[in-house]
Every structure is written in structure tokens, then in C-alpha cells.
Amino acid sequence: MNPDDEAVAKASRIDGAAVHLEWPDAAEAAREATFRRLQSLVPEKDPVPAEVLASARSSFGLRSVDDELAALVYDSMIDDGLLASVRSGGRTARQLSFEARDLVLEMEMSGARYLVGQVVPAQAAVVELRHRGGTTPVETDELGCFHIPVVPDGPVSFRCWLASSAAHPVATSWITL
Numbered sequence: 001m002n003p004d005d006e007a008v009a010k011a012s013r014i015d016g017a018a019v020h021l022e023w024p025d026a027a028e029a030a031r032e033a034t035f036r037r038l039q040s041l042v043p044e045k046d047p048v049p050a051e052v053l054a055s056a057r058s059s060f061g062l063r064s065v066d067d068e069l070a071a072l073v074y075d076s077m078i079d080d081g082l083l084a085s086v087r088s089g090g091r092t093a094r095q096l097s098f099e100a101r102d103l104v105l106e107m108e109m110s111g112a113r114y115l116v117g118q119v120v121p122a123q124a125a126v127v128e129l130r131h132r133g134g135t136t137p138v139e140t141d142e143l144g145c146f147h148i149p150v151v152p153d154g155p156v157s158f159r160c161w162l163a164s165s166a167a168h169p170v171a172t173s174w175i176t177l
Contacts, residue, residue: 054132055132055154055155066168066169067159067168067169067170067171068100068101068167068168068169068170068171069100069170069171069172069173070098070099070100070103070105070158070160070170070171070172070173071098071099071100071173072096072097072098072172072173072175073097073098073099074095074096074097075094075095075096075097075175076093076094076095076096077094092110092111093108093109093110093111094108094109094177095107095108096108096109096175098158098172100170102162102165102167102170103119103120103121103160103162103170104119104120105117105118105119105120105127105158105160105170105172106118106120107158109151109177113150113151113152113153113177114147114148114149114150114151115129115147115148115151115177116145116146116147117145117146117147117148118140118143118144118145118146119140119144119146119160119162120144121144122142122143122144122145123140123142123144123162123163123164124139124140124141124142124144124162124163124164125139125140125144125160125161125162125163126138126139126140126160126161126163127139127140127146127158127159127160128158128159128160128161129148129151129156129157129158130156130157130158130159131151131152131154131155131156131157132152132154132155133152136148151177154176155174155175155176156174156175156176156177157171157172157173157174157175158171158172159171159172
């Protein structure tokens, strides 16, 4: 590396203007040693919990680049605050709506973690609940309705295959229920 390249490498930007920092070789070596030591201390003093690593590994196996993504368009836990002046009384069920190009997944989960849902427009499909422990596939009826008796704690995602279509499955983002 020539001297001009070294000067550029040691420059930092503040408010768009280059500020050149001249680091003597000993100071540069001490700075690098400090960063290496800090990098080794983090995993030692604050390791990632084993259950977080296990969850990450299992969710990595559930990914698919071919899925069409369904966006969360309504979550009663978030959006009902906007309607507080319109409605009265407490809500015991959480409602979710995910929307993709050709379908909508409507779901409602009770406080007992019982989930009912519907594929709109109504059609036969397989809806797969993805969670830390694996997957739970359920078939919809002819009206597109389905239910899952117990939804596990933690992050979940849903993947839907339409029976009448050869299109890619539709998958929701991961959400904690």
C-alpha cells in the first residue's frame, strides 16, 4: 500500500468532510489489540443463550426463497389502540390479517391459544404453522376455514399452499403471538 492509500484508509468522515487521523504504528497496534480483546470478551462474558441459537437454527431450516410473502396488514394488538374511542369493552382474542397478491389470511387467537382462521377468497388449501418445535400442517375446508387447537409459545409463521393453484406457497413474516 502506498502512503496516499494509507492516508485514505486512516481517514474518517464527519459531516461529509474527510478528517485525516494520523495513527503512529504503536498506537495502531494498541488499538487493534484492544478491539481483538473486546471481540473475545463478548462471547465469554455475554454468550448467546442456547435456546436462542436452537430457535435460529430451526427457523433457518424453515426458510424458502420461493415463497410469496404475505404482509401483516392488521393486528388487533396494535391497531385497536387507534379505535379506542370508537369501541368499548376489553378484547380477549387477537385478530391478525396477512395479505398477499392473490389471497388474505384472516386469523383469530383466543386467550387459550386456540387459533381459527380462513383463507380469503374461500378455497381449499393447506396452512402450515411453523414454530420452534417444527411445523403443524392443517387442511382448510371448502370455505377456506381452518383451526389449530394449541399454538405454541414463541415466534410463529404461517405458510399456505392453495389446492387449486400451482403457484408458489404464500408465507407470512414471523410474529410472536
